[in-house]
Amino acid sequence: MKSVINTIYEAKLAELKEKVTTLGTPVRLTIVTVGDDPASKVYVRNKIRLFDELGLECNHLTLDEAGTTQTDLDTLADNADHPILFQLPLPNGLVAPDLPAAIDVDGFGSETLGQLVLGQNAILPCTVQATIDIISAHCGEFNFAGLKVAVVGRSNIVGKPLAIELINRQSTVSSFNSRSDLAAVSWAQFDVIVVATGSHGILDNSQFIEGQLIIDVGINRVDGKLVGDIKHHDGILSPAAITPVPGGVGRLTCLHVLGNAIKLVESSTK
């Protein structure tokens, strides 16, 4: 799977570079972080590096955990005139402002999600877009209709919007969550299984069969090591294609922050 991810990454990066060149309007992004979550630091650094690589402006606003209020975040959102994102998780019960679609580069806001339900929008949450890319590359861009896809996890930023996008594409979608009886599910019935629960070991690599595509969205730290949601048993190789963690979905997700920022600029200049 690693080479498939690399191929997608390179193709997508080339496409984005080409777009930036022909766009004519500058692409800018503001990233807001509060406090110093170690995982957030890595994610933000990757985003900034990518914008730098393309010669684009990415402002990183770092706010102290102690003094920052919800009003501070809301004011930043109200005054933003270009794509902005509030890096999750936020400390102290702070919540990311519900951004208008025009600047919502993460695709987490209610306006973007409402357009998604109606099948109207160009912007998908970055992890959802990365997952769709991997399915496209593996199963064929035009083969979503009738594809049997399991989505394990129902978060607002991955599981739920992914299920909606797949329904839009006429896939047959089964949505599972922490209250589902996962042990009783016959996983062999699915063409694609996407696991996005943030819980390592919720499924394991012995449960899948040849021909299946398994997309592991989870990123968990276990004994100091980064691992996905799927447990890989020592010495047992799965006959299914399973995306790696790290270097799988996460690698592509970062690209889509840029991809979404470009889309927002494109639609604002139409």
Added chain:
Amino acid sequence: MKSVINTIYEAKLAELKEKVTTLGTPVRLTIVTVGDDPASKVYVRNKIRLFDELGLECNHLTLDEAGTTQTDLDTLADNADHPILFQLPLPNGLVAPDLPAAIDVDGFGSETLGQLVLGQNAILPCTVQATIDIISAHCGEFNFAGLKVAVVGRSNIVGKPLAIELINRQSTVSSFNSRSDLAAVSWAQFDVIVVATGSHGILDNSQFIEGQLIIDVGINRVDGKLVGDIKHHDGILSPAAITPVPGGVGRLTCLHVLGNAIKLVESSTK
């Protein structure tokens, strides 16, 4: 099932009457129809009758099919200061304006649907709310988590928002559509099957088993008779509980136009 529907109807009606009495603010609704679709006439008459029964104001605006433009509809929406709905279907390629949540009594607009995805909103599309009521009555109000529900059909007004609401309630949801291989599905695995395709005979009553709840949302006219999406074979009674058409979901749906209008008034006066 008929008596279950009646019980839900009477309980809901009593609850709404009580709410109207204690609300203190008048509940008003404007219904816009264009042309003279015969089914729409029946639906609109039922809504007006219900508002009349409770002494509430329901304005029915009937527009000619010939002279009405999209701009006319958009202007009506822009000027509305209380709950309004555009009765579907609309002729001549006209589309219902994308209403702001504050007046979106049908719950079809992108703002309402975005709030739905985030699990924030009080308003559900009326048919979705009616379906949830029937599941509550049959399976228990607090038993949605882990419930295995199939949703057949993926329309923007029933299938998709219903799937989202069920995911919000932690059900295990499988969404099927016209590109799904329905003949290969083992329907016995589901606790509840909701059929909302608008295609009579897409499933039939011999496919279900005892203990299942089958909700038939479809309303089709076949040989001059109103029938659901589920074909009932002559002389074969299904062991499953199947909602009737007419007199099932549709009977409750009408109540929720009123219920949603009340909710909108409640939230505007908060």
